[in-house]
Amino acid sequence: MSLSSCLCCPLCMHSLTASDKSVRCSNGHCFDRAKQGYYNLLPVQQKRSRDPGDDAAMVAGRREFLDQNHYQPLSEAINTLLISHLLESQQPLQLLDCGSGEGYYSTRLEQQLDQRQIAHQLIGVDISKHAVRAACRRSPNVNWIVASGSKLPVMESSQDALLCLFAPLSSAAFHRVLRPDGLLLLATTGSDHLLELRQQIYPEVRRNVFDPLPDLSALFEPIEQKIVRYQFSLNNSRSILQLLAMTPHQWRTDADARQRLQLLHQLDLSVDINLQLLRARS
Ligand SMILES: C[S@@+](CC[C@H](N)C(=O)[O-])C[C@H]1O[C@@H](n2cnc3c(N)ncnc32)[C@H](O)[C@@H]1O
Numbered sequence: 001m002s003l004s005s006c007l008c009c010p011l012c013m014h015s016l017t018a019s020d021k022s023v024r025c026s027n028g029h030c031f032d033r034a035k036q037g038y039y040n041l042l043p044v045q046q047k048r049s050r051d052p053g054d055d056a057a058m059v060a061g062r063r064e065f066l067d068q069n070h071y072q073p074l075s076e077a078i079n080t081l082l083i084s085h086l087l088e089s090q091q092p093l094q095l096l097d098c099g100s101g102e103g104y105y106s107t108r109l110e111q112q113l114d115q116r117q118i119a120h121q122l123i124g125v126d127i128s129k130h131a132v133r134a135a136c137r138r139s140p141n142v143n144w145i146v147a148s149g150s151k152l153p154v155m156e157s158s159q160d161a162l163l164c165l166f167a168p169l170s171s172a173a174f175h176r177v178l179r180p181d182g183l184l185l186l187a188t189t190g191s192d193h194l195l196e197l198r199q200q201i202y203p204e205v206r207r208n209v210f211d212p213l214p215d216l217s218a219l220f221e222p223i224e225q226k227i228v229r230y231q232f233s234l235n236n237s238r239s240i241l242q243l244l245a246m247t248p249h250q251w252r253t254d255a256d257a258r259q260r261l262q263l264l265h266q267l268d269l270s271v272d273i274n275l276q277l278l279r280a281r282s
């Protein structure tokens, strides 16, 4: 399946045909390929703000932090879990990473599939054009798209698996693009995730976690869960603040806590991530 035959028009949902440097639907809606190599399939009507999603500074901070590879074991756990369940599927695999950010996890998945000679086509979707532009610099082998995860411009039942890693969930949109029995892999944070960072910010740390399953259970059945736990250390305040900026705690950190973090030169941290693999109900 070519990329254009997986994609559909974000305005009328008709299929798209590729020409030289653009894709076009039968109603004449046309979308050019950006010079960086991505398609912008986010029409202005679907934008809730002028510049939705992560901004340029957030993307740059995330890139610099992820490039230190503290989350490499997590990326490997994601790849192992997904690939072990896809080996029996017919190839080439059609995969989509929704809310792919600056592309760290999608690129590592693509490289792993390539190394294992598993034929695939991977689409990375993010609503932030800054994130997608950065992702284009990470890999030319992933098909990067600016689009909304809740209105995915992707053909119905076209994908074998979809990843949603720390990004907004859109249960109905994910179910629509997955083939019957297609897989959904979610990454969410557990109660100990970055506990030591949270202890620096809050007088009392809340241990409750977001459980995505209730919102998904009508359309998806859980098939496997894996908890990824390990420790890592940061030894400069720049990385500590970059990590903070990747989390929702960023918005809740007051001036005193921020100053404490700025003065910190060493922080040992816990990773506690819940990977859930679900199957689309038919
Ligand atoms: C916490 S970041 C995670 C990025 C990446 N998955 C990672 O773990 O590095 C969440 C991402 O979701 C994107 N995002 C937010 N709302 C979105 C939406 N409605 N559709 C698609 N992407 C969205 C943001 O721009 C951001 O890149």
Ligand SMILES: [Zn+2]
Pocket: 009, 010, 011, 012, 013, 014, 025, 026, 027, 028, 029
């Ligand atoms: Zn159209």
